[in-house]
Amino acid sequence: MMKLLDPILNLLMPPAPRFKGVMGIFYYVDDAADAVRALRQAGHRNLRVFSPIPHHEIEQALEQGPSIVRWVTFVGGVTGFTAGLSLCIYTCVSYPLVVGGKELTSLPPFMIISYESMILLAGLTNLLGMLALTRLPEVRQAAPYDPRFSEDRVGIWVPCDGEERTRVQKLMGGQSAEEVLVHE
Amino acid sequence: MSVTALERNPEVPDISQKQLNDDVLSMVSRPGKIWWAVFILDLLILAVALIAVRNLIFRGWGVSGFMRPVMWAVDITNFVFWVGIAHCGTLVSAVLFLFRSHFRRAVYRVAEAMTVFGVLTAAMFPAIHTGRPWFDYWLFPYPNQRGLWTNPRSPLEWDVFAVNTYLTVSSIFFLVGLIPDIAAQRDRAKNKIIKAVLHLASFGWSGANYQWKHYYGAYLFFAAMATPLVFSVHSVVSWDFAMALNPGWHSTLFAPYFVAGAIFSGVALVINLLIGIRKAYKLEHIVTMEHMEKLAKLVLMTSTMVGYSYLTEFFMAWYGPNKYERDLFWFRATGHYWWAFWIMFSCNVVFPLTLWFKPLRRNLVFLFILCLFVNVGMWFERFVIIVTTLARSFSPATWVHYKMSFTEVCLIVGSFAWFFMFFLIFIRVLPAFSIAEIKETLPVPRRRNGS
Numbered sequence: 096m097m098k099l100l101d102p103i104l105n106l107l108m109p110p111a112p113r114f115k116g117v118m119g120i121f122y123y124v125d126d127a128a129d130a131v132r133a134l135r136q137a138g139h140r141n142l143r144v145f146s147p148i149p150h151h152e153i154e155q156a157l158e159q160g161p162s163i164v165r166w167v168t169f170v171g172g173v174t175g176f177t178a179g180l181s182l183c184i185y186t187c188v189s190y191p192l193v194v195g196g197k198e199l200t201s202l203p204p205f206m207i208i209s210y211e212s213m214i215l216l217a218g219l220t221n222l223l224g225m226l227a228l229t230r231l232p233e234v235r236q237a238a239p240y241d242p243r244f245s246e247d248r249v250g251i252w253v254p255c256d257g258e259e260r261t262r263v264q265k266l267m268g269g270q271s272a273e274e275v276l277v278h279e
Numbered sequence: 280m281s282v283t284a285l286e287r288n289p290e291v292p293d294i295s296q297k298q299l300n301d302d303v304l305s306m307v308s309r310p311g312k313i314w315w316a317v318f319i320l321d322l323l324i325l326a327v328a329l330i331a332v333r334n335l336i337f338r339g340w341g342v343s344g345f346m347r348p349v350m351w352a353v354d355i356t357n358f359v360f361w362v363g364i365a366h367c368g369t370l371v372s373a374v375l376f377l378f379r380s381h382f383r384r385a386v387y388r389v390a391e392a393m394t395v396f397g398v399l400t401a402a403m404f405p406a407i408h409t410g411r412p413w414f415d416y417w418l419f420p421y422p423n424q425r426g427l428w429t430n431p432r433s434p435l436e437w438d439v440f441a442v443n444t445y446l447t448v449s450s451i452f453f454l455v456g457l458i459p460d461i462a463a464q465r466d467r468a469k470n471k472i473i474k475a476v477l478h479l480a481s482f483g484w485s486g487a488n489y490q491w492k493h494y495y496g497a498y499l500f501f502a503a504m505a506t507p508l509v510f511s512v513h514s515v516v517s518w519d520f521a522m523a524l525n526p527g528w529h530s531t532l533f534a535p536y537f538v539a540g541a542i543f544s545g546v547a548l549v550i551n552l553l554i555g556i557r558k559a560y561k562l563e564h565i566v567t568m569e570h571m572e573k574l575a576k577l578v579l580m581t582s583t584m585v586g587y588s589y590l591t592e593f594f595m596a597w598y599g600p601n602k603y604e605r606d607l608f609w610f611r612a613t614g615h616y617w618w619a620f621w622i623m624f625s626c627n628v629v630f631p632l633t634l635w636f637k638p639l640r641r642n643l644v645f646l647f648i649l650c651l652f653v654n655v656g657m658w659f660e661r662f663v664i665i666v667t668t669l670a671r672s673f674s675p676a677t678w679v680h681y682k683m684s685f686t687e688v689c690l691i692v693g694s695f696a697w698f699f700m701f702f703l704i705f706i707r708v709l710p711a712f713s714i715a716e717i718k719e720t721l722p723v724p725r726r727r728n729g730s
Contacts, residue, residue: 100471100472103475104471104472104475107475107476107478107479108474108478122724123725123726124723124724125725125726125727126726142488143487143488143489144487144488145485145486145487145488146486146488146491147296147459147463147486147714147715147718148491148715148718148719149488149491149492150723153488154488157488159488161496162492162493162495162496162497164493164497164500165496165500168497168500168504179440182420183431186420186428186429186430186431187431187432189426189428190426190427192432194432201432204431204432204437205431205432207437207440207441207511207515208431208437208440211437211440211444211508211511211515212440212444214444214448214504214507214508214511215440215443215444215447215448217500217504218447218448218451218452218504219447219451221497221500221501222451222497224493224497225455225493225494225496225497226482228489228493229489229490229493229494230489230490231458231482231484231490232479232482232483233482233483233484234478234479234483236483236485237485238487240485242466242467244466244485244486245300245459245462245463245486246296246297246300246463246466247295247296247297247724271726
């Protein structure tokens with residue numbers, strides 16, 4: 096039965112491709128942050144650090160700036176507000192319900208629908224922006240992964256080949272990596 | 280006084296990071312006999328309620344106790360009650376997130392799940408109440424050949440936008456929060472099919488540095504957007520009433536009064552759910568007594584806000600010039616529905632005063648029973664607001680005595696069965712506590728300066 100399902104399962108969770116590089120696994124967070132600094136000093140900018148929770152020390156070692164997802168959300172919010180307000184004005188003008196001879200386009204009640212539309216679209220674009228920037232969904236693995244990364248270990252993946260690989264391997268070992276896995 | 284050792288924060292579980300994964304994910308296992316017994320009982324109750332809904336739809340609203348002008352009665356009472364319940368989840372997850380209130384980490388997932396299932400329950404009632412639910416799409420503005428549009432100046436239309444936005448944003452917020460935890464669940468899964476499904480549900484999350492960076496960037500914005508949303512949605516729900524000129528409804532007090540009431544009832548239900556879960560799954564070390572006590576303090580605080588609103592309403596009716604308002608409030612406390620009013624007042628204002636005492640806040644049996652009373656009281660609050668005003672409007676010719684029918688009782692009980700059906704499935708399928716967020720409170724392993 097399982098064999099019959101294998102093609103579908105492979106489609107949902109494709110087997111990992113062959114990677115070339117070094118994966119260092121760390122228990123201590125400060126060791127991992129030191130290793131990141133050392134690797135960056137050695138010219139390795141293309142690092143991928145896996146951890147069960149975000150660590151400020153590692154973020155600082157990587158010199159990560161703030162996420163740009165806020166701008167995507169801002170655009171979504173402005174679009175939502177404009178769309179909501181336009182919808183209210185258009186519907187009132189297109190299907191006029193005159194009450195007590197008052198203005199058709201009465202802004203105070205329109206603010207509520209405009210506001211809700213702003214939050215709705217900002218929420219949706221926030222989600223889409225986050226998915227795009229985090230490169231999710233990641234159906235096929237982009238780097239080797241270890242289940243311990245969702246428990247208590249920090250992993251540093253350095254894609255490299257040839258002599259560079261040996262250098263990275265030594266560097267990771269020198270930074271007290273608990274385990275250094277070489278992918279060839 | 281000299282301090283010799285650092286005291287452990289009682290809100291932080293005394294376990295390792297790996298142990299946290301073990302404990303929380305142990306909940307997601309094959310269900311036991313008790314779970315099945317409760318689930319089947321729940322489905323049976325739901326089946327009875329569905330028969331009642333079928334009757335309502337095919338035979339019409341005549342089978343209910345509705346009589347003109349009391350046409351909102353139980354349906355809208357249930358709607359407001361469940362939207363209120365839903366609000367607590369966003370308060371705990373978003374508002375307390377922005378305030379960096381750390382005790383939320385252990386309890387917010389349960390509260391958020393309650394939000395999503397609460398809105399799903401609430402949204403059913405206006406949908407059924409239209410009488411012809413197959414035409415519910417008329418509530419939304421869409422181009423049609425007759426050139427008809429919905430009225431954006433109507434509070435009922437505001438509600439359509441508010442509730443749907445709330446459902447969408449709170450569902451996204453809930454699901455986004457689950458991503459790292461589903462990935463942890465995936466890493467433990469042995470069965471290939473379950474692993475593949477969880478891989479898909481976690482979007483292939485790996486916890487890479489760039490993922491955390493944008494994830495928390497986005498999470499902060501979800502919280503920042505959900506915070507004003509939670510206040511706006513229940514304000515809009517209150518304006519369903521406050522925009523009308525009826526005595527007892529037409530008040531600017533309604534928005535803050537409803538929001539406080541919503542948080543009050545929601546936190547009470549969270550306490551009930553958490554007491555059950557932490558006991559059943561032996562998770563007392565994750566949801567500690569400190570968490571429960573802080574939630575109890577929230578109940579006490581919101582109870583005093585609700586009590587203040589009740590008294591303000593009476594004061595304004597007495598002090599103000601509106602004779603109809605004065606008569607209505609006198610009727611509420613002493614008229615045909617006096618019992619509902621006094622259930623409301625005692626459950627929401629008098630009984631919670633016991634929470635001023637620390638031993639009672641930390642007594643879980645007492646807290647559980649008190650929170651049940653709070654929810655009974657909050658249901659009656661909405662009943663009193665809706666039914667007394669409609670049954671006693673301006674003209675004595677329209678005064679009626681509304682009586683609830685068996686069909687409506689089925690709807691009330693069924694709404695709880697519907698809510699608990701989702702909740703029971705949730706605690707068996709997904710991590711009911713946020714592993715990633717609780718882990719952030721645990722000591723991080725460091726070589727220098729220890730943990």
